[in-house]
Amino acid sequence: MRDLPAGSVDMIFADPPYNMQLGGDLTRPDNSRVDGVDDAWDKFDDLKAYDSFTREWLSAARHALSDDGTLWVIGSYHNIYRVGSLLQELGFWILNDVIWRKSNPMPNFRGRRFTNAHETLIWAAKSERTRYVFNYESMKSLNDDLQMRSDWLIPICSGQERLRDKEGQKAHSTQKPEALLHRVVMASTKPGQLVLDPFFGSGTTGAVAKRLRRRWIGIEREEGYAKLARKRIDRVEPLADPELLEIKQKRAEPRIPFGWLVERGLLEPGTVLYDPNRRLTAKVRADGTLVCSSPQGDHHGSIHKVGAAVQGATACNGWTFWHLNVEGRSVPIDVLRQKLRAELN
Amino acid sequence: MRDLPAGSVDMIFADPPYNMQLGGDLTRPDNSRVDGVDDAWDKFDDLKAYDSFTREWLSAARHALSDDGTLWVIGSYHNIYRVGSLLQELGFWILNDVIWRKSNPMPNFRGRRFTNAHETLIWAAKSERTRYVFNYESMKSLNDDLQMRSDWLIPICSGQERLRDKEGQKAHSTQKPEALLHRVVMASTKPGQLVLDPFFGSGTTGAVAKRLRRRWIGIEREEGYAKLARKRIDRVEPLADPELLEIKQKRAEPRIPFGWLVERGLLEPGTVLYDPNRRLTAKVRADGTLVCSSPQGDHHGSIHKVGAAVQGATACNGWTFWHLNVEGRSVPIDVLRQKLRAELN
DNA sequence: TCAAGACCTGAATCCTGGC
């Protein structure tokens, strides 16, 4: 990081290692063994060693970060208090801490503690008075027109998204979900800005940055992970239509925010939706809004607002109005909400 | 706190002040600053002053706390990283951090940040290896028979519960909801134990402790708040029915040795047991041990020992591992223990 | 082919008492 020109980076996302102690094996109640994190890069002798490591990378990050840039750090109770304390000492100004609530955390097998169901992100500016980027309206749109809160419910990375090696084993022990990085990048950068991840790992930050048309730099010590990340990011297509990335204003309604479908990957930005008669089309944008051209003119906004506008009506339930092509059949997007709602219950 | 006998307190709940107005040292008037350098030094001084205040009360708390006691601290991003970092340095061992998710937080008015919708609690033991209290089954019951997670959704204190003065103004600016303290006290203490709150404020900790039949001590510098808290707690009635307080705890149930099943005739010597996949068999002997021949060799000993041996594992719960044929169905031998336990009650 | 159920796994500071 020290090699980067001073102040050249617009946003930093960092997931520093933190394993200070490796106990014996943890087994599940059925006696199967939990495949924990035991990578060599993840070991520290004591608090002091961890603190100097942390101070070092944080000050390098501070050097690389532009004056108006922001820093995100993610961690758990093992390390986040040390990181947060040190970044305050280095002059960073905490804007929020954000809780990543995991919908599917690993249970506590011994019944000795609360299920560890979250991780903490700290979002900080370089100092108290800076003009940092916060795409307030995008966040609000992603949250169905309610202010985005500091607690985010997002599943851990598993299934198809999880990178695996030839033997089907997870390729990286702490791969972050793209939905998390989507929200981070959307919140605190503009298209074209430069994002740095100093602990690149499987490259989730780069993959999301590339898709959202941000520039990115990843630093990774392990050549194996670097290769993995390169391969992964090569397959990512930047969103083609710059309009889909435009940061917008205003939107409409309730329960499961439509934006979550986008974040969660149930709906790709750019997906085409149809009205019930298949006369009109609308495109899904990255912030969970739609764009639609109709004989009456162009419309953009929430699924509800655009649905109403193209009908010349005052109200519309976008969930039942807009349809999706699924294997040749037209299906209301509400099925995705139901799917997501089921997942989140 | 220093006046309390060392190790006399079973649990501490602390909501330390953090507005940087603790006495003269921490006061930071909002006067204009000369330049950035002064600003940085100024800030450093503030952090330093807050840190010494924190180190002081934390070490006093450590002195008062019994070796098997636990400490809870609640805070926000302004101070929680300093508190967490310092308590680690003092030797406390973090068990969980817990997120209090507010269902009704104050919105962010200026739209420059995420809505600050949570506070953080740190739960810590006095050191790494202690026998702290955690009422696992109580927490599980509170959560619809699912393990209690580290994120708690609880509304802020308002309405009837909020203490008000004669003019109808809130009597204390940071009154905590009793639901929050209820969960804290229920999780980490037993009835009759001693709870200390060194920043007593409106006395929520005392009110809940009294109702749940814990003993309590409150420390409060402001006489006005102390008076308020006394009045409030005087009106609280301890729960009359001890059963309401009873902590459902499987661990406290009488231990039933496997051999008793044989002694009591619930299991005949010579009975054949099976592993869950019905690949292996073991025979019950008159002394309550098993004999088992497996591809890896012969084994003899307790149900747990033999179960572990045949799996090549280091541990095994024999009660759930070994099965019995009952009318054609395979049933874990634990059902016999339950039967005997019922007979013995 | 489909539905039901078995099986696998995820950043985890994960037991306790007696000798």
Place this chain on the structure above:
DNA sequence: CGCCAGGATTCAGGTCTTG
């Protein structure tokens, strides 16, 4: 303190197997 043995303990989501 170390060692040993008894015995208590899991949720959600995705994939695979079976009928």
